[in-house]
Amino acid sequence: MMSKFAFLLAEGLKNLWRHKMTAMASILTIVICLLFIGSFVLIGQNSHHMIEYFRGKYKIEVFFEEKQSNQQAQEISNQIKQFHNVRSITFISREDAAKIFKQQYGEDVNEMLGYNPFPASCVVNIKNEIDGDLAITKLIDQISGLPGISEVHHQGRLISRIERLYFLAVEWGLYFAIVLILLSVVIVSNTIRLTVYAKKELIHIMRTIGASNGFIRAPFVMEAVFQSIIASGIAGGLIYLFINVGNKYLPKLISVSLNIDLMVLTIMTGLAFVIALLGSYRAVSKFL
Amino acid sequence: MIRFENVTHSYPRGAGVENVNLKISPGEFSFLIGPTGSGKTTLMKLVYCELFPDSGIVMVNGIKTSKMKKRHIPKFRRDIGYIFQNYYLMPDRNLYQNIALALHILGTDKDGVEDRVMGALEEVGLAEKELHFPHELSGGERQRACIARALVKDPDILLADEPTGNLDPVTSFELLTLLETINEEGTTVLMASHNYSLIKGRGHRIYEIQKGHLQV
Numbered sequence: 001m002m003s004k005f006a007f008l009l010a011e012g013l014k015n016l017w018r019h020k021m022t023a024m025a026s027i028l029t030i031v032i033c034l035l036f037i038g039s040f041v042l043i044g045q046n047s048h049h050m051i052e053y054f055r056g057k058y059k060i061e062v063f064f065e066e067k068q069s070n071q072q073a074q075e076i077s078n079q080i081k082q083f084h085n086v087r088s089i090t091f092i093s094r095e096d097a098a099k100i101f102k103q104q105y106g107e108d109v110n111e112m113l114g115y116n117p118f119p120a121s122c123v124v125n126i127k128n129e130i131d132g133d134l135a136i137t138k139l140i141d142q143i144s145g146l147p148g149i150s151e152v153h154h155q156g157r158l159i160s161r162i163e164r165l166y167f168l169a170v171e172w173g174l175y176f177a178i179v180l181i182l183l184s185v186v187i188v189s190n191t192i193r194l195t196v197y198a199k200k201e202l203i204h205i206m207r208t209i210g211a212s213n214g215f216i217r218a219p220f221v222m223e224a225v226f227q228s229i230i231a232s233g234i235a236g237g238l239i240y241l242f243i244n245v246g247n248k249y250l251p252k253l254i255s256v257s258l259n260i261d262l263m264v265l266t267i268m269t270g271l272a273f274v275i276a277l278l279g280s281y282r283a284v285s286k287f288l
Numbered sequence: 289m290i291r292f293e294n295v296t297h298s299y300p301r302g303a304g305v306e307n308v309n310l311k312i313s314p315g316e317f318s319f320l321i322g323p324t325g326s327g328k329t330t331l332m333k334l335v336y337c338e339l340f341p342d343s344g345i346v347m348v349n350g351i352k353t354s355k356m357k358k359r360h361i362p363k364f365r366r367d368i369g370y371i372f373q374n375y376y377l378m379p380d381r382n383l384y385q386n387i388a389l390a391l392h393i394l395g396t397d398k399d400g401v402e403d404r405v406m407g408a409l410e411e412v413g414l415a416e417k418e419l420h421f422p423h424e425l426s427g428g429e430r431q432r433a434c435i436a437r438a439l440v441k442d443p444d445i446l447l448a449d450e451p452t453g454n455l456d457p458v459t460s461f462e463l464l465t466l467l468e469t470i471n472e473e474g475t476t477v478l479m480a481s482h483n484y485s486l487i488k489g490r491g492h493r494i495y496e497i498q499k500g501h502l503q504v
Contacts, residue, residue, distance in 0.1 A: 211393045
């Protein structure tokens with residue numbers, strides 16, 4: 001039993017070398033498929049960094065009615081802070097606003113006009129963690145609906161557009177990944193079938209000699225498994241290289257760094273393994 | 289023993305064999321002669337379960353082939369050696385590896401493989417060429433290698449389907465003599481050929497097949 005297994009294992013390895021051209025074609029196909037899937041996963045895993053970056057920049061400026069005292073305005077600010085997706089509030093009292101004016105323009109508004117015309121205001125900072133749609137319009141509506149609010153300055157339309165595009169991309173990207181995985185299975189299966197077809201004479205000889213279907217199938221399946229291990233190693237290496245190169249240059253453009261979960265690489269290897277296993281099993285079965 | 293009782297097998301597009309009756313005793317050497325397309329290969333395939341009869345009974349080594357389960361066929365074939373006209377040697381393996389494959393299928397250990405492969409190669413006179421690849425051998429040597437591959441399993445029955453079809457007369461004669469030697473050691477041999485001048489006068493039973501019908 002052991003000698004049979006050792007023979008089949010050795011055959012699988014030797015076949016890689018014996019059929020190096022077809023093996024290379026299979027490996028290349030699996031590498032390309034994995035790179036597509038891996039790139040998509042990489043983009044998917046890292047795109048939330050981008051959206052978090054943008055969300056970190058979003059600000060909503062809220063101006064209170066002039067009649068609202070600092071204390072009343074502060075109370076309304078506390079109410080805003082309780083809203084969903086609000087990370088923090090920076091409260092600016094009427095006096096602070098006058099100070100800011102003086103810092104920026106060098107004039108004391110109280111001396112100029114004899115009174116402080118600035119209302120109290122606050123800056124609303126938005127949560128940057130992704131846990132679904134930000135619903136910025138809803139948040140703005142909620143703030144505007146509060147009593148004592150005079151004006152709300154925001155980039156709501158732009159934010160909504162970016163957010164909508166992001167979630168649209170995520171949704172379509174998911175469909176794209178599913179199609180890509182199915183295509184990969186078909187392409188790899190057909191490539192393996194072609195390589196098996198080239199060896200149909202060998203299969204015929206083995207059958208005539210008295211080899212069982214399992215014995216005939218085993219070296220092909222092992223060969224495909226070895227191919228998948230090599231292919232996933234190459235694909236994983238290329239993605240790792242891409243991440244390293246990306247991280248070297250990307251922070252210079254935008255303060256975002258790429259990373260990929262080790263689990264994703266493991267799943268990719270597993271996927272290649274399953275594709276090769278199913279593909280070779282199906283392909284050999286056609287000739288048995 | 290090989291026994292055919294009223295065996296008929298036809299292909300969807302016609303031809304095959306019809307109502308064949310045949311009995312080959314253990315240790316017998318028999319020839320199957322007939323023109324190309326007469327049904328010789330069909331008859332051989334019926335013996336080693338590549339085909340099954342549409343009607344009638346095929347008994348090989350006491351086993352009724354039509355009753356055999358599919359998963360038992362590989363084991364059944366291990367007692368039958370098969371030699372093809374076109375050799376069917378694996379081009380990417382040397383002679384030793386080609387012949388050893390049959391033993392790996394049987395699960396023979398490494399030492400056993402070496403002893404038996406070298407024994408089979410010596411029997412067919414190719415011991416010196418164990419590391420040669422098929423393309424480095426002549427037609428006669430390739431056919432002898434096929435015989436070695438069949439013999440290494442120590443089969444009860446040896447089926448030779450036009451083994452001299454691609455060989456010159458001298459090499460064909462040598463090969464036939466080799467098959468007779470193997471037969472003298474107790475192996476049942478059934479050899480198909482369309483070359484009557486090669487097989488006549490050798491004292492073996494000759495079955496003639498014409499358009500699927502067998503005559504003794």
